Amino acid sequence: MHLAALLRKRPRGRTVRILKVTQAYYPFTARGGPAVKVRSIARGLVGLGNEVTVLTADLGFGPREIAAATVFGDAEGWRTDLDGVEVIYLKTRCHYRNLTLNPGVLRFCRRRLKEFDIVHMYGLYDTLGPAVGSYCRRFGVPYFVEPLGMTRPIDRGLLLKKIWKKLAKNYLHHARKWVATSELEREDLRAEGVPSEKVLLRFNGIDLDAFKKLPPFGAFRKRVGIPDDQRLILFLGRVIPRKGADLLIEALPQIGGDKTMLVIAGPEGESGYMAFLRDKARTLGIDHRVLFPGPLYEEMQKEAYVDATVFALPSRYENFGNAAAEAIACGTPAVVSDRCGIAPLIDQRAGLVTSYDAGAVARTLKELLNNSELYHRLKAGCSQVAEEISWDRLMAGMQDSYQEAMKQSFGSGST
Numbered sequence: 001m002h003l004a005a006l007l008r009k010r011p012r013g014r015t016v017r018i019l020k021v022t023q024a025y026y027p028f029t030a031r032g033g034p035a036v037k038v039r040s041i042a043r044g045l046v047g048l049g050n051e052v053t054v055l056t057a058d059l060g061f062g063p064r065e066i067a068a069a070t071v072f073g074d075a076e077g078w079r080t081d082l083d084g085v086e087v088i089y090l091k092t093r094c095h096y097r098n099l100t101l102n103p104g105v106l107r108f109c110r111r112r113l114k115e116f117d118i119v120h121m122y123g124l125y126d127t128l129g130p131a132v133g134s135y136c137r138r139f140g141v142p143y144f145v146e147p148l149g150m151t152r153p154i155d156r157g158l159l160l161k162k163i164w165k166k167l168a169k170n171y172l173h174h175a176r177k178w179v180a181t182s183e184l185e186r187e188d189l190r191a192e193g194v195p196s197e198k199v200l201l202r203f204n205g206i207d208l209d210a211f212k213k214l215p216p217f218g219a220f221r222k223r224v225g226i227p228d229d230q231r232l233i234l235f236l237g238r239v240i241p242r243k244g245a246d247l248l249i250e251a252l253p254q255i256g257g258d259k260t261m262l263v264i265a266g267p268e269g270e271s272g273y274m275a276f277l278r279d280k281a282r283t284l285g286i287d288h289r290v291l292f293p294g295p296l297y298e299e300m301q302k303e304a305y306v307d308a309t310v311f312a313l314p315s316r317y318e319n320f321g322n323a324a325a326e327a328i329a330c331g332t333p334a335v336v337s338d339r340c341g342i343a344p345l346i347d348q349r350a351g352l353v354t355s356y357d358a359g360a361v362a363r364t365l366k367e368l369l370n371n372s373e374l375y376h377r378l379k380a381g382c383s384q385v386a387e388e389i390s391w392d393r394l395m396a397g398m399q400d401s402y403q404e405a406m407k408q409s410f411g412s413g414s415t
Contacts, residue, residue: 015049015050015051016045016050016051016117016118016399016402016403016406017050017051017053017115017116017117017118018045018050018051018052018053018116018117018118018119018120018402019052019053019054019055019113019116019118019119019120019132020038020041020042020052020053020054020055020119020120020122021054021055021056021119021120021121021122021128021129021132022034022035022038022054022055022056022121022122022123022128023056023057023100023122023123023126023128024056024057024059025038025039025054025056025087025089026039026082027065028059028060029297029298030267030295030297031059033322033323034122034123034148036322037122037204037322038054038122039054039082039083039085040205040206040207040391041205041391041395041398042054042083042085043083043084043085043207043391044205044207044391044392044394044395045395045398045399046083046084046085047392047395048395048396048399050399052084052085052086053085053086053087053088053116054085054086054087054088055088055090055105055108055128055132056087056088056089056090056128057089057090057092057100057102057128058077058078058089058090058091058092059092059100061078061089065078066078068080069089072088072089072104073104073107073108073111075091076090076091076103076104076107076108077089077090077091077102077104078091088108090102090104090105090108090128091103091104099125099126099127100126100127100128101127102127102128105127105128105131105132106131109131109132109134109135110135113132113135113136113139113141114139114141116141117141117402117406118141118142118143118144118402118405118406119132119133119136119141119142119143119144120143120144120146120179120402121133121143121144121145121146121175122146122148123146123147123148123150124145124147124148124150124151125150129145129171130171133171133174133175134171136174137174142176142405142406142408143174143175143176144175144176144177144178144179144200144401144402144405145172145175145177145178145179146178146179146181147178147179147185147189147319148319149181149185149317149318149319149320151185151188151189151192151319175198176198176405176408177198177199177200177401177405178194178198178199178200179200179202180199180200180201180202180319181201181202181203181204181319181320181341182201182203182204182319182320182341182342182344183201183341183344184319184339184340184341185319185320185341186199186201188319200401202394202397202398202401203320203342203345203389203394204320204321204322204325204341204342204389205325205389205390205391205393205394205395206322206325206326206329206386206389206390206391207390207391208329208386208387208390208391208392211302211326211329211330211386214302214306214330214331215299215302215303215306216306217306217307218307219303219306219307220300220303220304220306220307221307223293223303224263224291224293225291226261226263226291226307229259230259230260230261231256231259231260231261231309231310231369232260232261232262232263232307232308232309232310233248233252233255233260233261233262233263233308233309233310233311233312233365234263234265234304234305234307234308234310234311234312234327234332235248235262235263235264235265235266235311235312235313236263236265236266236296236301236304236305236311236323236327237266237313237323238266238267238269239264239266239267239268239269239270239273239274239277240269240270240273241270241273241316242315242316242317243313243314243315243316243318244313244314244315244316244337244356244361245264245277246276246277246280247314247356247357247358247361248262248264248312248314248361249262249264249277249280249281249284249286249290250280250284250358250361250362251358251359251361251362251365252284252286252289252290252362253284253285253286254359254362254366255362255365255366255369256366256369258288258289260289260369261289261290261291262286262289262290262291263290263291263292263293263304263308264277264290264291264292265292265293265294265295265296265304266294266295266296267294267295274292277290277292278290278292301326302326302330305326305327305329305330305332306330306331306332308327308332309332309369310332310333310334310335310351310365310368310369311323311324311327311328311332311333311334311335311351312334312335312336312361312365313334313335313336313337313340314335314336314337314354314356314361315336315337315339315340315356316337316339316356317339318336318337318339318340318341318342319341320340320341320342321334321336321340321341321342321343324336324340324342324346324351325342325386325389328346328350328351328382328385328386329382329386330382331379331382331383332379332382333350333351333352333368333375333378333379333382334346334350334351334352335351335352335353335354335361335364335365335368336351336353336354337353337354337355337356337361338353338354338355338356339356340353345385345388345389346385348378349378349381349384349385350378350379350381350382350384350385350386351368351378352364352367352368352378
C-alpha cells in the first residue's frame with residue numbers, strides 16, 4: 001500500500017474531499033456547456049456535505065476580476081470561493097484554440113493533491129488532466145475521467161487528437177472510472193477498449209432550482225421581432241457543422257410557410273460557418289424566416305427556451321444534449337436526432353426523435369407542430385423528464401461512486 005494513501009485522512013461519514021479538474025469553468029460560459037455543467041455538479045456535491053475544489057484555467061480575467069480574487073501560489077493564479085466551492089484559476093501562459101499551458105498546475109499538485117480523496121477530470125484534449133493524473137498515480141489518489149463527448153474525435157484536429165491519445169495512454173489507462181453521460185457514449189468508450197466494468201453511466205443533469213422561476217412568455221420574441229402568433233423553432237448551442245443547424249434550414253421550406261420561424265442562436269464555433277448558413281438560407285429563399293441573434297447566456301437563454309414552440313437539435317453526434325434538457329426544463333418539447341445521447345430519455349415523453357437527414361427532420365417537426373394532441377402531451381411530459389435528470393438526484397449516485405472508488409483504493413493501496 002502507498003504510504004501516502006495511509007497518511008491521507010479518511011473522510012468521516014459521507015463527506016468526501018473532491019478535486020474537479022476542468023479546462024473551462026464559470027464565468028467563462030462562452031467556452032461551452034462544461035463551464036456550466038461542472039459548476040452545477042460542484043454545487044450539488046457541496047449540497048450533500050462534501051468539500052469541493054475546482055482547478056481550472058484563467059481564460060481571460062480582467063483587472064476587476066483579478067482584484068476581487070485572492071492571489072494563489074506565489075501569483076501563479078487566483079483563488080475564490082463561489083457557491084461554497086473553492087475555485088482556483090491557474091494563470092495561462094499561452095494557448096492554442098482551447099488548449100492552454102498552465103505551469104502552476106505542477107506546484108498545485110505538489111502542495112495540495114494529497115488533501116483530496118478523489119479527483120474527477122473533465123475533457124480529454126488538454127494538459128491539466130494528464131498533469132494532475134501523474135501526481136494522482138504518484139500519491140495513490142484515485143481519479144475519474146469524464147470525456148465530455150470527446151471520445152469520438154469528429155470535429156477537427158483529428159491527427160493531433162490521435163497523437164494525444166497515444167501520448168496520454170498511461171494517464172487514461174489508470175483512470176479508476178470513465179463517466180459516460182449516455183448509452184451512446186458508453187458504447188463509444190467500449191469501442192475504444194475501455195473495460196465495461198470501468199465505465200460508469202451517469203446522465204448529464206439540470207439544476208431544477210435554476211428553472212423554478214421562468215421569464216414570462218414574449219420577452220425573447222419581442223427582442224428579435226417574432227410575433228406571438230408565429231411558431232418558433234429554436235436551435236441553441238455552438239454553431240458548428242456537427243450540430244445540424246444546416247439541416248434545419250433545409251427543412252424549413254417544408255414547414256408551415258411564413259408562420260414558422262427558425263432561430264439559430266449561439267457562438268460561431270468554426271470560422272465561416274455562420275456565413276455558410278446565411279448563404280444557404282438566402283439560396284433557399286427563406287432568409288427572412290431565419291434569425292441569428294448570436295450567443296445567449298443565462299436569463300436570455302431561458303427567455304428563448306420559453307418563447308420557443310419547439311427546440312431542435314438534429315446533431316450528427318451528441319454525447320448527451322444539454323440544451324435539449326434545458327429546453328425541456330422550461331416546458332418546451334424537443335426534436336433531436338437518434339445520434340444524441342438524450343434521445344432515449346425524451347422519445348415520446350418530452351419530444352420526438354428523428355434521423356440525421358433534412359427530409360426526416362422536416363417530417364418530424366411537422367408532425368409535432370401540426371398535431372395539437374401530441375404536442376400538448378409531450379409538453380406535459382417535460383416536467384417528469386426534467387425531474388429524472390435533476391442534478392440533485394444524480395449527485396447522490398455520483399457520491400456513492402466516489403466512495404466506492406475510495407474504498408477500493410484504500411484496500412489496494414494503488415490506482
